[in-house]
Amino acid sequence: MSAQTGIEGSFDLQTYRAEALEHVSAREGIPIGELTIINEAFATFPLTGRTLWGAKMLDEKSSAVYGVYLDEQGRVVEIDAAKEAEAAEKSKRYGKLDPELAERVSTMRSDEKVVVWIWLTEPSMDRSRFQGNLSEEQHQELLSLQRAAYAAHEAPVIDFLKTQDSTVVYASQYAPVVFAEVSRETIQDLSKRSDVVSLDITRSYEPALSSAAPTVKANVVWGRGKTGTGIKVAIVEAPLGSGSRIEFSNPYLPDGSSYRPDLPVSSHATAVAGIVASSHSTYKGISYGVPALLSANAETGNDTDIVAAMEWAITQGAKVLSCSYEKYTSGVIEDLAQYHDHVVWSNHLTVVVAAGNPPIEGAEAGVVLSPGLAYNVITVGAFDDMDSSAWPGDVMWAGSLEQSGYIDPISQHDDREKPEVVAVGTRITSTTDMSPWIGSVPSGTSFAVPAVSGEAALLMHRQSQLTSWPEAVKAAIMAGAVHNIEGASRLSDRDGAGGIDCSIADDTIANNRWWANTVTYGDFPKTYVLSGIPAGKKVRVVAAWDSHPPDLHPPYGTINDPLQSDFDLLIYDPNGEQVEVSSSYDNNYEIGQFTAEMSGNYQARVVKYRFEGASERLALAYSISDP
Incomplete structure (x- = not known):
């Protein structure tokens, strides 16, 4: 909306x-x-x-x-x-400062300090050999390259901060970011440095509060022998109360490791983990075959601690990061959302986040919360399956005070659409942090996120190349989300592309109905053959690409993270007649859907409306299903 x-x-x-x-x-x-x-x-x-x-x-x-x-x-x-x-x-009003930080600085005492994000210019590094399908060895080589490049690039700023009696809270390993506690004068000095691009205040996040697997057809994929084997999933959590750690003593969870094993366990984190990986005979997780879970448990809900926990998970080899936390930012992308975009773009990892549970009434009623505003992530809303795997009667989730977020981010042309998909977020039974180790869990988009994270792991088990193509994972999941909860079937306000269907997405990957390439200006228009479409079937086509958060900090005015490319999607039938057009301005995906009137090979054509960068990582996927 x-x-x-x-x-x-x-x-x-x-x-x-x-x-x-x-x-x-x-x-x-x-x-x-x-x-x-x-x-x-x-x-x-x-x-x-x-x-x-x-x-x-x-x-x-x-x-x-x-x-x-x-x-x-x-x-x-x-x-x-x-x-x-x-x-x-x-620039005239705020310089390099975010407006909220500028307002804070104007009232700070000379002896007062505040923790800030310090975004730096992007260091030069040769990523050219890391653009295609990456082996695990190549991915680790990419991470090593990034750690060295960012450490060297951040060192001069860190040295400067030490001379200013400032405290470096955390230096990012995988993004050009330093967190530091600084004075008003140091903020002013930092803004004059040529290697500093923007400064912003840090914020605090909180968790986004029978079995859902049959509703999303995960059991169909299990029957095909795909359960997530070999794929590491990280559960990134902000504390609920005092804890954020998964209780790995639960006998229904696989082995795992924790970023902060010294911190208390969390019922929220343990329930989220079970939706991904529970081995309970009745209440199985979506990808119960994953070899291990990573409990990326942040010490606090501050974005500094969340970034540190995420980077631990990245270093440990996570291929999917499942993030169930939220913050109201008035529909504007802030630094943590841009950081999530950076992880997808720079590290080629799939990141799944919550649309959030905004109030039903009040100033923020219905607004998608951050980091669900980010471009490159898969943002997930929640629906209610009425505790039945049959689809008729399913509705979008709304509690007595909260609901699944759906009001879209602010953007230049005001046509972004979030969330991308929805999953079951209520009436769920999952793992608990104490005996008998299984039970009912609360409701919210927190518990829809791990269903989509588990689906991503299933797709990666099906095709290992997807571990380095988050754009293709998003395209396949959206193409497969054919369970229409409300509004238009193709794309609508509250459920995005629709409720996920793991079996349809798996069909897309198993039958090679997807492509992923690094493309340049001269590659367009780019045509894909949708082969063997039977008459009477519903066909959905999704193209997805990325924002480039390393390339522009801060963004234009109050419009965050502008895309370097704008692609449109045209679809033609076997006779060359156009059957569908998708041409938004501000999304980094396009989605087309039609019912085939004749059998044969159709064509999907991606055309460039705008192409301002050197290259793009572009993926396209299509699904075939019953109308």
Whole structure:
């Protein structure tokens, strides 16, 4: 669900559409009759107070997509100029400081200190040989390269902080970030350094509060011999009360190790672990064959401790990071969300996070919580299966005071859609932290996240190449999420692409209905053959790529982490007739769905609307299911 309101009234849309078509026709030399507007949106710039109307147009003959923006007076303008003006205004108001930190600094005493994120420039390192399918040895080599590069790059800032009587709380091993407790004067000095890009205040997070496996069809995949064998899953937890550690004494859980074995156990962490890996004969975890679990138990809910716990799990070889914690940030991506994006983009790992459990009433009612706002993660909402594996009657989860988050992140054109998928989040039986070791657990998106994390492990067991292609994991899971809980079947506000179906996603991978490649500007349009589609079947196609968080800190104005590429998805039937278009502005995925009217080979074509980086990691997956 988007939050854009009231803008349309100040624009004569019929006139704007006609002007846009005429302009693109003249600019590109294409007859107006061959151009079709496939999407339109308003781009907002809150600091400069500007609003632009934009349209995407498809050239029916070439399949190229063109765009244009008009301002409030109906004049054609360049959006890059508006972005630069917004960035300049942000710099003028706040410098390198996040607005919240700038406000805090303005009231700090000279002897007062605060813990901050210090984002640095991205160090130079040769990642070219780590872009494809990585063996475990190659992945460990990548991690070693990153640890050395970031340590060397962070050293001058750490040395400077020591001279300022500042305390270094944590230096990231896998991102250009240092956490430090600093004074007002040190913040001002840091902002003058050329190797410091942005500074922000740290925040605190809290957990996002019969068997769900048959509902999501995990048992079907088990019957095919896939249970998650060989895949390490990390349960990343903030404390609930005093503890955040998995109780590995539970006889239904596999062996595991903990980041902080000295900290108390947690019923929340233990229940989440069971949804992934319980071996109980009745209440099995989604991927009960995983060899071990990693309890990435943060000491506190502060983002410094969460980052440290995640990096321990990365070093231990986790391929899936299951993250069940939340923080309200008014729909704006903050530093921890960008850090999660960095893990996916830089380390090629699958990260699954909660949409959060915002209140039903109040200022933050229904808002997707952070880090669920991040681009590259799989954000998961929760639905209620009424304790039955049959799908009819399932509804989105809502408690007496909380609900599954669904109101979307703030974005330039206000058309991002979160969550990506939903899973069962209530009426669940899982492992507990004391005898008899199995029992009912609370409700919330916390308990939907591990179902999707387990599904990711099943897919990686099916195809080991997916351990280094989180983009393909996301595409396959979204393509397989055909259980429509509410709204439009393809994509809707509250359930995203829908409820997960592990068996459909497994079909996608098992039948080679997926691709993953590193692509460059000259690779487009990129065509994929969807082979052997039977008439009458529902086909869903998902393309997914990444934001590049290392490349731009901080982002334009208050719009976070802008994507370097905008791809659109076109689908054609065996006769070359177009059957589906997906052309959002601000998502890093596109999703198309249709019912095949004829049997044969269809084509999915990914076209570039915008491509500003050197390369992209692009994945596409499609599913075939009953309507």
